[in-house]
Amino acid sequence: MSVRNPSDFRKEIDLRQDRRQWLKTSATLLGASVLPMPAESTEAAPQPQSTPKAPPRHAHETRSLARFFTPDQHALVDELTETIIPEDSHSGGAKAARVTDFIDKTLRETQDEDQKRTWKEGLPLIDSMSHHYNGKSFLDASPEERVAVLTVLSENERMAGLPEVKFFKDLKHLTVIGYYTSKVGIHDDLQYKGNRVLQEYVGCDDPAAAKT
């Protein structure tokens, strides 16, 4: 399946039609590569059934058994959050800000079972979509191909009842919170000037002068 330009999706995609296709095909196409469900409790987390293609991104960390994401899922969420807020010439993106760790902690600790379910269902759906549109998993897809998948969801945000749209909205929400409360977001990206002792608040005496 050839990669389509994200702008094409806006014209062509009827998400409700399309999803029927990829939901039908995803089971046979994906087989074992559908991501395993994450651990529900703090008991031993199930290990991925297939060998990860790459070592987990943060394999050097002491991984708590209580992590919400499996290593495969962690790698997928890393790429999803980076697609939401990518590194650019100005500053690091969601990966540099360790947004996945923030989301893992949030989901691990939340009492909102609905939110946990949204993520458990959403991650495999994203991979199914990537297979449908790109012919490969989200991790194997190029940045442009990843953008194409999320564009389908972003353009259809009003279909809030669909689990993948619900997932996308929460993914964006948590990525935004995680990023803009991080060192990278506050200092590198926004270059926030406050939260320090000042002798005088500078303010503005003449907006006309400030325009130039």
Place this chain on the structure above:
Amino acid sequence: MPEPEVDLSKTYDAVVIGSGAAGGMAAHVLTGKGLKVLLLEAGKKLPIEQELRSMEWPYDNANRGFLPPDSHSLNFNEYTIRRPPYGPGFEKSKHLHSYIGSGDYTKNIVVDERENPYTGTNYAWVRARCLGGKTNIWGRLALRLSDYDFKAKDRDGYGENWPISYSDLAPYYDKVDLYLGITGVKENLDYLPDSIFQRPTKLNCAEVTLKQGIQKMGRVLTQYRAGVTSDGLKHNKYRSRCYGRGACSRKGGCDIHAAFDSPTGLIYPAMDTGNLTLRPNSTVRELTVDPTTGKATGVHFIDSQTMKDYHVKARVVIVAASTLESARLLLLSKSRQHPNGLGNSSGHVGHNFCEHVMGPGITGRAKDLVGKPPTLDDGRPGGFYLTRFRNLKEKHPKFIRGYGFEGGSGSTMFPRGTDAPGFGAAFKEEVRKNHGAYVEMGGFGEVLARYENHVDLDPVVKDKWGIPALRFHYKFGDNERRMCEDMKETAKEMFEAAGFEILHVNDRMLTEGWSIHELGTARMGNDRKTSVLNQFEQSHDVKNLFVVDGSAFVNASCQNPTWTIMALCWRSCDYLVDEMKKGNL
């Protein structure tokens, strides 16, 4: 932790119930005049600096500054679709807080809703049971009322006038200004009198643009008049001057106490006189009276933690538990002489309940500022106050009274504009370029004092301490709805006049109670048949009973109430001491 033993065998000159703005002020004035005062606070004395941590970065906080995940704070939707008590349905959460308890810095300051249930109509009731109460986290907007408020009935025929004029209170506003510190700019407005201001903070560029834009409409935007000391207070060793550190806009307080709070501003200095005894963890359940004279004799209170019951005697009882809690306490104190509750021969206790309506507001963008290098915009206690302009000179055809707007502009630690659509590099760049260019403001309008808006005691539901809960019978009316319609329109026309790009106009009214400005449940007046207190906040029925918080207000005006609560309280306590010396109490 058990409370230090308080001598409950002695008769105090005065017992003060509540340690917020009103109770703190009563303690300050009375101990300064040599009275031996016992101050009872239902909540704990928190290690407040450890709670507020004003300069903590979000990434250094386990929950990025948000409420821990085992707790929940009610949101607008939940306040709308549910009915009080709000506890049921949130059993999974370890703690349930009002909407203001949504941050890690306020979670121990506001109460747990389940321990403190109430019933009746929808109401977002924010309560802070701890030393200092809500002054630990207040919005700091410190405004005076004027005769447009005190004599509002003379202007439009509605409701009652206050039994005082601005000239009665002006000297006490001055005292509050000088003792606690306030920053702002003189505007010479008869409807919003100036305070004795310390060094003002400046407006930022978009705010100056708005100020200039609305000048031709005859409207006034002024620097946020904040109850914050910008020059410092030589007489107070517990408070520092404001260092513009920023993060003032997050829900929380000021851990260097540049912003006024009752403990450092009033209570600790009162303790230094040697005349104040403080007992936290003391939930007052009833005011007691002498069975023969009907005068107040003291209070019954429960140790909030050990649940042990105590009684303490006092020559004067001063109720300062907050507007709704004070009304509750009067209604709880039924006796043979006072069958409807203490000081309630008028039947007005709990009635004429009023506040400020919130919700309508606007978000816009100053296009000139888009893409400009980042500036510091929140290193100050507040942005701007756009003063009342309705029903001053001309009568509005659709509603009486007025409203003002609170607002601000520019960069904040967590950026505005992250609700923009899309994702990816373009989204990231848009947030970065625009977040310093946002301007926002929201209205605060007077809710008319109406007899039928009231609270009473729930016949069944009780709080954790076995005390009957408050039941609400309170709704906004047509005047508020029409006023909110107008707020939305004028917000739009003013942003247009300033040349801002309008991004969002909000016309939704927030839940009753959202302003946290509840007032009027034991109003003052000259007629004892239609009011609870006289002009010195003294009960018409019980000479040695004073109610010195927001419940004494006759109307809500549209200005924020804290500074008026404290000025009134100071005036009443001066009177109290004079009367006591004359042997009249």
